[in-house]
Amino acid sequence: MAEFDEVYIQHFKYVYKYVLSLCRNETVAEDITQEAFLKAFENIDSFSGKCKIQVWLCQIAKNTFFTYYESAKKYSDGSIKPEWDNAEDFEQKFFDKEHAFEVHKALHSLDEPYKEVFSLRLFGELSFSQIAGLFGKTESWARVTYHRAKMKLKEDLS
Numbered sequence: 302m303a304e305f306d307e308v309y310i311q312h313f314k315y316v317y318k319y320v321l322s323l324c325r326n327e328t329v330a331e332d333i334t335q336e337a338f339l340k341a342f343e344n345i346d347s348f349s350g351k352c353k354i355q356v357w358l359c360q361i362a363k364n365t366f367f368t369y370y371e372s373a374k375k376y377s378d379g380s381i382k383p384e385w386d387n388a389e390d391f392e393q394k395f396f397d398k399e400h401a402f403e404v405h406k407a408l409h410s411l412d413e414p415y416k417e418v419f420s421l422r423l424f425g426e427l428s429f430s431q432i433a434g435l436f437g438k439t440e441s442w443a444r445v446t447y448h449r450a451k452m453k454l455k456e457d458l459s
Contacts, residue, residue, distance in 0.1 A: 309338055312355050319359045319435070322425020323366045333369055337362035352437055359435055407457040415450035422447050 316337060321330040341348075341361050348357055408416060414436060421427045421435070422443075432443040 308341075308354060308358075312358055313338070315355055315431075316358050316362050319421075319425065319427070320362050320366055322421055322427060323363065324370070325424065329369070333366050334362060336369075337365045340365065353434065356435055356437060403458060404454070407454050410457065411450055411453060414446055415453060418443060418446045419450035419454070 313334065317330055317334045320333045320337070321327065324330055324333070337358065341358055344361075348354065408419065411419065418432055418436075421432050422429070427435075429440045429443040429447070432447075433440045436443070
């Protein structure tokens, strides 16, 4: 138990920021992060050590978020949506109400890992190093994947 307390203390902020990058709602991010750590505690025996514990925790958090988001969509009037902010020129289209639907549709049609890398970089404001750590890849891989995602989106929106 004391060892898991250390894991919680050491990784909570990082996992919370990751979840916040997915949902852009502080309250929801905190709830999902807490639930993810509870699931991790209950399943700590299944952690094989093949990846960093931070990556394992973020994977649990991501699955918890998607479960939450799908159930929220089922039981809502459609008003529960991630809140997006902060963008460059190209990314500014995400916040222009006229283009938002088109851009989100194009983003949603991207294959993985392009969709997730782009979202983590733009919405989650994660560094390429952090993104690389989540995927267990190099920083160069994260940069190239983000660039390719951006180019595919630009092509789809042209």
